[in-house]
Every structure is written in C-alpha cells, then in structure tokens.
Amino acid sequence: MIKQHILKVGRRFSIPQEWTSRSYWRETGLAYLYILPAFAILSVFVFYPFFSAFRLSTFKWTPLTSTFTGWRNYEYIFRDKYFWRALWNTFYYVGINVPVTLFLALLVANLLNKSLRFLAFARTSYFLAYITPVVAVTMVWQWLYNWQYGLLNYFLGWFGVSLINWLGDKRFALPAVIIMSIWRFVGYEAIILLAGLQGIDKMYYEAARIDGASGFQTWRKVTIPLLTPQIFFVFVISLIGSFKVFTEIYVLFNGTPGPLKSAETLVFYIMRQGFFGTQHLGRAAAASVVLFAIIFLFTLFQLQITQKRVHYQ
Amino acid sequence: MTIRRFCVLGLALVCLFGLVAVAQGPVTITFWHAMSSRHQPNLQKLIDDFTTEYPDITVELSYQGGYGELQQKINAAVVGGNPPTIAQVYENWVTPIVEILYPIGPHMTEEEKGDIIDGLVRSNTYNGVLTTVPFNKSIMVLYYRKDLVPIPPANWQEYLDMSKALTVDTDGDGTIDQFGTGFRPAANPEQFLNFLVEAGGSILSDDWSEVTIDNSEGLRAMEYAASLAPYSLITSDYMSSAFQANQVCMFIDTSAGYYYNNQAAEAAGCEMGVARIPMGPVNQKSMIQGTNLAVFDMNQTQAQKDAAVVLARFLLRAESTVFWAQMGGYQPVTKSAYESEEWESWVETHQYQQAMSAQMLDGFSQILHPNYGDIRYVIATAFEEVMLGEASPLEGIKSLALELEYLLE
Secondary structure, X not given: OHHXXXXXXXXXXXXXXXXXXXXXXXXXXXHHHHHHHHHHHHHHHHHHHHHHHHHHOOEEEOOOOEXXXXXXXHHXXXXXXXXXXXXXXXXXXXXXXXXXXXXXXXXXXXXXXXXXXXXXXXXXXXHHHHHOOHHHHHHHHHHHOOOOOOHHHHHHHHOOOOOOOOOOOHHHHHHHXXXXXXXXXXXXXXXXXXXXXXXXXXXXXXXXXXXOOOHHHHHHHHHHHHHHHHHHHHHXXXXXXXXXXOHHHHHHOOOOOOHHHOOOOHHHHXXXXXXXXXXXHHHHHHHHHHHHHHHHHHHHHHHHHHHHHOOOO | OXXXXXXXHHHXXXXXXXXXXXXXXXXXXXXEEOOOOOOHHHHHHHHHHHHHHOOOEEEEEEEOOOHHHHHHHHHHHHHOOOOOOEEEEOHHHHHHHHHHEOOOHHHOOHHHHHHEOHHHHXXXXXXXXXXXXXXXXXXXXXXXXOOOOOOOXXXXXXXXXXXHHHOEOOOOOOOOOEEEEEEOOOOOOHHHHHHHHHOOOOOEOOOOOOEOOOOHHHHHHHHHHHHHHHHEEEOOOOHHHHHHOOOXXXXXXXXXXXXXXXXXXXXXOOOEEEEOOOEOXXXXXXXXXXXXXXXEOOOOOHHHHHHHHHHHHHHHOHHHHHHHHHHHOOEOOEHHHHHXXXXXXXXXXXXXXXXXXXXXXXXXXXXXXXXXXXXXXXXHHHHXXXXXXXXXXXXXXXHHHHHHHHHXX
C-alpha cells in the first residue's frame, strides 16, 4: 500500500517524457522568443506602470522627494466625500449606460440583420458615431445641449417640454453624459452583435420554424442563446470602458466635473487629484487601485456568469 | 560708503556674469513654454532679436502643450534629472522645487529688480530671494457691451444695480434670455478672489499658518457674490460664448481673453468696452494671472545658467515686454515699460489698454503656497455652491474655512 503510494507520488513528480527531447526545448525556446517583443513592450508600458501605481499609492510624492506613508493616501480618499460621490456617479453611469446601450444595440443589430434596402449605408452611419473623435463629437453635443439654442430643447419643445439646462443643472448633467455615450456606442456594439447574428447557422431557424416556434420564441430561444458570446464580449468591454469614462465629461463641461461636481466620476477624480494643478500622485494612485479592484471584481463575476450562461455553437 | 562699495562690487559682478556668459563661447539653452500657436510667432520674434544681440547663445524653443502638460513635463523632467534650462512656471509650481532653481534676482542689477511692478515682486520671491521673473501676465478686468452699458459700473452697488436692470426675459416665456452679468465659479474662482481682496479679506495669513477667510470681510465678499447670482449666467463655458449669444451684458475676465471676447462681440454685432473692475468697499484690486520664468540649476552648465539669466533679463527690458504685450494681449511687467513712449502711444490708440494698464498696476498675485491647486479647488467648490443656491453665503464661508483648515493640517 505504502509502496504503491510512493510510486504514485514518484510518477507525479517524475520528469515528463518530452523534457528529454531536444526538439521540445528548441520549440519552447522559439515560442518564448516569439512572445518576447510583445512581453517587453507590455512590461514597459503595462506591467511596470501597473505595479508602480501600487507602490506610488503608499507614498507622498513631490518632484524632489517621495515619502513612504503607508495607507494614508487610502485613508484620505476614503474620508473624502468627493471620492464617494465620484464612486456613486460612476456606478450610476455604468448602471444605466451599459444595459441601455446593449439593449438598443441588440435592437439595431436585429434591424440591420433584416435585408434592408440601404444596409451598407445604415451600418456606416451607425459606426460613424464611434469612429469620430470623441472630442469632436462632444463639442457638437455641447451645442445640442445648449439650453437656449440647442436642438435637443428645440425638439423637446414640440412636445411641450420646457427648456432643460442640460449642462448647467446638477440633475441633468450626468444623464446628458449618458445619453451622449449611448448614442456613441450603440453603433459599435450593434456591428459586433450583427457579426454574431450573421454567424448563426440558418438550420437552427429552420428547425425552430418546423417546430412551430413564433418569431419572438425563435429570438428568445435561438438567437439570444447563440449570440451570448458576442453579448458577453460587448458587455465586458462596455463595462470596463464605462468605468473609465472621462473625456466626454472633461470636454462637455469645459474641464470641470459638471455643476456642483454632479458628473465627477472616478477617473475624473483620479485626474483631478493627480494632474489638475494639484499633483497628489499618491492619492491618485490609491484611487486608481480602488478602481482596478472594482473592475477586477466585476470581471471575475462576469467570468463566473460566462461559464454558466454563454453558449458556443 | 561701505554700502556704496558693495553696490559697485555687485554691479561689477553682474556685468562680469553677463560678459562671462558671452565670452564662454557658443552655448545652447532649452526654453519650455506653453504659448499656443497665436503667441508662438511673437515669442520666436523675441528670441530672434535676442540671438541677434547674443549670437553665441542658441535658444531652443520647445512647446510643451497647455499649462497642465507643461507642469507635468517639468515635474517628470525634474524626477528624471533633466529639466530644461528655462521654463514658464506658475507660482505654486515653484514652491516644491525651489531648491533646484537658479535664482535670477541675484544676477540682476538693483535697477532691474526695482523696475518690476510691485504686485509682481512678492509673487516671484521665495525665501527672500527674487528667484523667478514675471513673463506673460494678464489682469482681470470688466468687459461690457457698449450698446447696453453706456457707462461701466464704478463700484459694487452700481454693478449690482446694473446687473439687475439688464436681466430680462425678452420673449416673455418665463425664462431669462439676457443676464446682466455672468460667472464661471467652478472654472474661474479668481472671480470670487477679486471680491475677497476688494473687501479687504484674504485666504491665509502671510505665513500660511492660519485660515483668515472666515471673518466679516470673507462673508461680505461671499454675500456680494450671492447678491449678484440671480442676475448672473452661471456656467462652466467661456463667457465669450455667452457674449456672442447675447446672453450676458458684462463680465469680469482676464485681459488675456480680450482677443476672444472682442471677436465674440463683433460676431454678435456690438461694440465691446473694457473697464477696471467695480470698486469694492476697501480697494479696486484684481488678480494678476499668468506665468513667470524660472532658470533650472539641475543638470545645467554654468554657461547655460548664465545664458538663461541673460535671456530672462532681455525679456524684462521695456522694449521686449511692450512688444510681447502689444502682440500677445498680455500686460507689460515693468514700470519703465509703462512709462515708455512706445507704450503710451500704443495705449492712446488702443483705448481698452488704459483700463488694463491701470488695473495691472493695482493688482494682486496668486499666493505661493505649494497646495494652491487644492486651495483654488475648494474655493471654486464653495463659490459654486453659493452661486447655485446650494449653500448660503455664511454656510459657504464656513465650509470653505473648514476645508482650508483641513488642507493646512
């Protein structure tokens, strides 16, 4: 019994057969050589800054001296009411922006998947919003949102809605950012979902038709399950992107976080602490670590869901 | 007698430094700036004039982006041990790095130092030494539409009365279409600082050990700002946009914005006037803005530092600062420039400069506190809360004082 166990353990730790082959080591060496350039670039521009941010979050930084302060930067941000407000605003933005954009993108993708007459034109139009530089788009929206002369209030006026001060009223500042973001990303997400839709084998639909499934039943029981890989992909990138929203706010409110900081998100808070004339890089790094932890947890959670809910053909 | 000897010796040393810089042979210095495309040709012209006079000195002008980017790049360069020879800097950028700067003042003559206008000497002096020198300076003034404001308000009461009278709902839909004035509290807290200083108040004590805003002067300034709020367009956008859209009749803004504000007025089909800011209960001071020049000691040869000092002194000359002001929309920074014939004749033909010049000679500067960025931010927060009716003036001042106390800890 003991002997058998020893043999079993010995087998587990014995040198694999392929390790003795020279070709194995040559191929492995070559493989590492191929990934070396990418690894070197990632090390300099991703891994080093990533670990450096962790380190920086425990220091009080000035250009000439850096003093180790332990958790003081974390203590500061957790005591700062504007940090909590920024966190709330970020969740508010993500919570509305991600599902609404995804839902609308699904609708648009389905529409585009029908054989429309001007399909190519429609696809280009939707994608144009995404590929136009965000600063240019935001400046146009700044005019659309102008409370006195903006087109949005003009159209709302047709339905008897009185003038809304989109960019000057704290109640509407963040919704204004969300509306613009939805408009901007619907086309991009729709194109990805459309690719998924067009990749679904026709035989599933034929089988559903033969079984007498209605249009909605087919959509729910065939289309959506087979589209889950694309939906999941869009959901993940949209969630991560939404947590990092900054440029739209910075441009829309001329470098301020909206009236009474009503549109200050976590990345805006990080930028403000670290770079807008304040230079508290330690605090900015601490807030970045918190943001990283949030995104990391969400991604882990999503991966759990993926294993259960995403179906691959 | 001894003092005289010292003066003579000092002057001789200063001249010697200048000669050494020139006699040391060709030297190249880098000049980091944040002057956008509109100002770059003017800066280049000044540098060309300088290199004509000092052919052995080559100046490499290097545009670094906006002021925010410039500060980040200077800090990164300091960390990397390779800053430029000379750069534009704001007052509070200097405080944390003052020990690696090469003070310019000790290499200037007493006459040159005494020529810098009074409001700017203190804001360039660190630990009792004139370390940096003023460069592109602007001053806050009142802009107004001449068709609606025939005579600009002379004092706080007139400003309030006129703002009230000019605030109207022109189409009768229940929404105000034209405001008497306008403020950008979140973006431009200096508008409140003007009121504070005019009321005789201050943010901190001279040694930065105490918060001094929570008193009757501070409250008076905030109450006055709040009294203007109902007749003000409150926005984060530049006032020139509202000016062009006929939404505001007058506003307080930096003189560097003259070009843009005037363009907006022209687009709106009206004539723009410029006046000093309305007189407050104690004085009529407004805030001087803009950057100074700093020479770096770190990683520079003596010849480079000397050459950079020669450049800084050249840019302080009356003809240089007058040219810079005429072409760039900034204000001259020396007394001799204001007294020069060239400037006087320029002011005669450019009426708006009369108010700007008078205001500049009666201006106050940003404090040198290293955390001025934070201080400015909490002022903006309180000012905005009061202007948008989220807090009363008293609550605004109290919360501002608390935040400032917290910053001083």
